[in-house]
Amino acid sequence: MKIESQDKRIDELLKGNIFLIPRFQREYSWEPDHVAAFWSDLIENMTEAYFIGAMVVYKVERSTLAVVDGQQRLTTITILLCAIREAFKDLDRPELAEGLQAYIEQKDRENKTVYVLKTESSFPFLQEEILKSDPAEVPFEVGREEEAIQRAFDIFKNNISEKVSEYLDNKEQSADDNKKDAIGWLSILRDTVFDLNLILVTLDTEDDAYLIFETLNTRGKDLALADLLRNHFAKLIRSASEVDQVKEKWSRVQDTIKSSPIQLDPDTFIVHSWQSRYDFVTKAKTFQKVKDRVNKKNAKSHLDRFVSDSEQWRSIFDTEYLWSKSEREAARSLKALRTFKVVQPSPGILSLVRAYRDKTIKYRTLRNALSNIEKFHFSFNAITSSRSSGGISGMYSSFGRQIFQCNDSGEAARVIADLVSKLQEREVLSSEFDVGFEQVIYTNRHSSQKTLVQYILRKVAIFESQPFIGETDDLTIEHLVPQSSYKSDEDHLIVGQLGNLMLVDQKTNELLSTNEFKEKKVILESRGYKLPELFDGVDELSEEIIRSNTQRIAELSREKIWKV
Known part of the structure; x- marks a missing residue:
């Protein structure tokens, strides 16, 4: 491997070179905080030499260099130069704007305009809207990357505009002198950017670039697992046409996960997907496992599995995604697990959902399996907050791999039955359950468990055949003994217990208001609600009585409703 290293200033770097952002690179993704920090560093070091690190490239053509490392910084610097260009134009100095533009675009041998940055993912937005000095002429679509580029451009323009305004608004000298000062400051800013120092590391081949890319980004650099995998697939699956299938398919994976209204992490998806099929590994070791198993012969099938898995995995957490009305019970179990803040079952559940979508198992099998997983984690996590040494995570990963290998519903049924047996073996003690159940409360002062309380009351009400008036999603939590009856925080731990709570429809809630229990009891019975016998x-x-009713519900819960 041949590696050349040179010290370069930004103006030297941009003159005479075209920088290609290769297919394995991630999209421009700097957040406002990153842009603001870069701006602050620049302003603090104005007129001084400032080192911004290394940039790794490989040769593509005579004057074209593909960027391996440093894309985010190079793009940000170019965007800043474009913002400075616009400020020169606003100050009626077109010659300075044109002089700067000579570093942003060049003329090729046929006298055609070629921009210094050559990108695919943000094309033509970056070129037309940012790099081009004249108004945009080509229509473009705005996605996540384009929004990030526009935000950076706007931040730089606003910061420059504020500083320029300070000079122009100076009341102690003439407008011409103010303008000269503003142009002078802007020129210093331009020169400070041009004088930024870096080390340019140049490689000969693309294969060397892939290797350096992985090496650089597995030594503490913040590149995501998803980016490393995209790089690995791009290395193994070379594009045979204008359509880059790795880029298109991996974008589908990213878009599926990131477009969810629930915040989801692509790296976590990759770990769960891999655990559900092959190995129980940590995030840190997942990439090495992928490299060991995925080769040129099987890369396409593995990539396709990640694409399909991304949809199924999202549906585990985003229960409004892919699930139909006829599948609402399965979706409710998944939603319950989200309420419990449980992620350990995800690899196993992913395999279950995958088997259902592939028609290896029927809906009833899926629903019952998810119901048992829900019941176990209600007791284990939501009520007793039990801790696992890692055995449960390994159990679900093993379960997922076994389901993945099943060829028919009979095999899957046996694997699921074995999982249920293991969950039953881990059943929490009745005494621990009852203690934890009494500590589930909801009042205005203690509202953190509201979602869990609603979930429990709904399940109990359905089990006891409460005649709901209105839709279940419209029901509100009613305190039978009003919260106003208790003053101290300790009292709220009693009035907030499940034995003092029930779900009622909106109309009934309005009628109950803040009445005492005696009046509430009459209203509830007249509206068709059933009260416990111990309230007779x-x-x-x-x-x-409240504690007794809490204990009654706890016993009903562990022995009937949530019994695995």
């Missing part, structure tokens, strides 16, 4: 003949709920 009771006009006032004491702390003892």
Whole structure:
């Protein structure tokens, strides 16, 4: 491997070179905080030499260099130069704007305009809207990357405009002198950018670039696992036409996950997908496992699996995605697991959902399996907050791999039955469950468990055949003994217990208002609601009765409703 290293200033770098952003590079993704930090560093070091690190490239053509490392910085610097160009134009100095533009675009041998940055992912937005000095002429679409580029451009323009305005608004000298000062500051800013120093590392071949790319980004650099995988697939699957299938398919994976209304992490998806099929590995070791297994012969099939898995994985967390009305019970179990903040079952659930979508198992099998997983984690996580040493995560990964290898519903049924047996073996103690159940509360002062309380009350009400009036999603939590009856924080731990709570429809809630229990009891019964037998003949709920009702619901929950 031949590696050349040179010290370069930005103006030397941009003159005479075209920089290609290769297919394995990630999109421009600097957030406003990154752009603001870069701006601050630049302003603090104005007129001084400032080192911005290394940039790694490989030769494509005579004057074209493909960027391996340094794309984000190079793009940001170019965007800043474009913002300075616009400021020169606003100050009626077109010759300075044109002089700067000579570093942003060049003329080729046929006298055609060629921009210094040659990108595919943000084309033609970056070229038409940012790099071009004249108004845009070619229509373009705006996606996530284009929005990030526009944000950076706007931040730079606004920062420059604020500083220029300070000079132009100076009341102590003439407008001409103010303008000269503004142009002078802007010229210093331009020269500071041009004088930024870096080390340019040049490689001979694209294969060397892939290797350096991985090496640079597995030594503590913040490149995501998803980017490393995209690079690996791009290395193995070379484009045979104008359509870059790696880029298109990996973009589908990223878009599927990132477009979810629930914040999801592509790297976590990759780990869960891999665990559900091959190995129980940590995030840190996943890429090496992929490299060991995925080669030129099987890369396309693996890539296709990641594409299909991304949709199924998203549906585990985003229960409005892909699930039909006829599948609502499965979706509710998944939503419950999200309420419990449980992710351990995800590799196993991914395999279950995949098997269902592939028609290896029927919906009833999927629904029952998810229901048992939901019941277990309700007790294990939501109520008792039990901790696993890692055995449960390994169990679900093993389960996922076994389901993945099943050829028919019979095999899958046996694997699922084995999982249920293992969940039953891990059942929490009744005493631990009851103690945890009493600590699930909801009041205005203690509202963090509201979603869990709604979930529990809904399940209990359905089990007890409460005649809901209105849709279940419209029901509100009613305190039978009003919260206003208790003043201290300790009292709220009683009034907020599940034994003092029930779900009611909106109209009933309005009728109940802040009445005492005696009046509420009459209203509830007149509206068709059923009250526990231990409330018979009771006009006032004491702390003892509330605790007794909480214990009754706890016993019903662990022995009936959430029994695996």
